[in-house]
Amino acid sequence: MPSEPADSAVADRRLHPLSIFFGFAAQIPKLVLPGVFVLFSARSSQWAEWQLWAMLLLIPYTLVAVGRYITLRYRYEPHEIVIRTGLLFRNERHIPYSRIQNLDAVQNVLHRLAGVVEVRVETGGGQKAEATMRVLPVAAYEEMRRRVFAGKAAEAVAEGEAAESVPVPASTPERTLLRMPLHDLLICGFIENRGIVIIGAGFGLLWEAGLMDRLMGRWLRVNGPGGGLPEWFGGDAPGGGLSAAVVKAFLGQGELPLTRIALALTAFAGILLLIRLLSMIWALLRLYGFRIVRAGEDLRTEYGLLTRVVATIPLRRIQTLTIREGPLHQLFRRAAVRVETAGGGGGGDGEEESTAKQREWLAPLIHRDALPGFLREVLPEADLSTVEWRPVEPRAFRRHLKKSLIADVLIALPFVLMLKFWTLALLAVFIAWSVVAAHLYVRHLGWAVIDGAVLFRSGWLWRRVSVARFAKIQAVTIHESPWDRRAAMARVRVDTAGARGEAQRVDIPYLARDTARALYELLSGQAAQTAFRW
DSSP states (O other), X not given: OOOOOTTOTTSOBOOOTTHHHHHHHTTHHHHHHXXXXXXXXXXXXXXXXXXXXXXXXXXXXXXXXXXXXXXXXXXXXXXXXXXXXXXXXXXXXXXXXXXXXXXXXXEOHXXXXXXXXXXXXXXXXXXXXXXXXXXXXXXXXXXXXXXXXXXXXXXXXXXXXXGGGSOOOTTSOOEEEEEOOHXXXXXXXXXXXXXXXXXXXXXXXXXXXXXXXXXXXXXXXXXXXXXXXXXXXXXXXXXXXXXXXXXXXXXXXXXXXXXXXXXXXXXXXXXXXXXXXXXXXXXXXXXXXXXXEEETTEEEEEEOSSSEEEEEEEGGGEEEEEEEEOHHHHHTTEEEEEEEESSOOSOSOHHHHHHXXXXXXXXXXXXXXXXXXXHHHHOTTOOGGGOOOBOOOTTHHHHHHHHHHHHHHHHHHHHHHHSOGGGXXXXXHHHHHHHHHHHHHHHHOEEEEETTEEEEEEOSSSEEXXXXXXXXXXXXXXXXXXXXXXXTEEEEEEEETTOOSGGGSEEEEEEEHHHHHHHHHHHHHHHXXXXXXX
């Protein structure tokens, strides 16, 4: 690689020469692998021809990778980084240091062997990375971090910001806030249950290779008298398979096949166990060595066994914070913490979007006892131990129960019509469950306003606590449906710059109209009085 003057900030830098190889390699999974499967076993000649011709696209992709290496230049100015690309159509981007939100680094096995890294420069003004540099030497990435953070610090001082809000250079001493040991990685995989994704990918590969018909033909007796079920599953039994036998038993035309049901349940349990085990392996590969460190006002997450990812989250750019606890989280006394930041929310290629989503899961798993201390570091105003939660309107139970009862009737009615009227007991079970669920749902609804933030909690099986900071509020809405107006109620919604989904939004339902109006005016006034800061 050509030598680069280290003493000149304005000297042009290049990508690493291996960027040509990595640019080419990035297209192999999209074009070469499908073509290889087609060569051996394609499902149709038309599809095979299309896949094989698609492989020829590697030639222009290679030329693009060479051209990108030759034409891409970047340099450091006193207040910005300048990136130039293009030969015929030239493009020059000026990115101020103060606008850079994240400097993410991705290293797979080949990157580490070659001593290079893929760098993504993200600002708060878009859903994609402002620039992706594939690839840079590790030393060049460290230099970029140092210059960007030093430039941000200088800009903050020039604008007269408080010293504690000034970003610091990467050389600032780091404090580890969270480190996930091996058993937490396995628990996280068990809870997340991503094994179904691995199984789905495996089925997709078998289908692409044309092997699914052979496997299913051996396992299932599709053309036999068993109604499409394997022999051990009762496929050779006259009259069809297990599902038909169960229905006939409910109709009083036969006995319930308890042995076959037990075998089916055992097989189903085995499949579920396999999915959980695969999910644990996935978490081990994906999150190995996961840790969160704090350097000044920045958080940096590092994780990955095969592909190592380093992502930066500036504390002052956190828009909302959400704590989630599902049934398994509660069983293992764990929680998951997610944050939303403006911009960089995915929308790029698959790897870029995956990195953005992983960054949003600030703590994929954390012990409940360690949660308060962790929150004090990330969001000091979110001290949940001192929050005085306010309940929703007491009549919310009756309103929520009505909606559940309507759904119960719609679900149970087809069973009553198709089977026997004694199945009305099913409706009774649904109603009892709805009463209990509605009571617990309303009981766990709550909201609070503290210094600098509004909080909302919901759920009893899947619990969620969301925190929205006043300084990040973009809009406050008071909403009344026809049923709300009839009951003199309303709901208050709070939107921030980083709220990309309903799950992250502070959305407080079943408030008395006067209470909703007072909360709306309070949050609107606080948002208007607080200067919005990216």
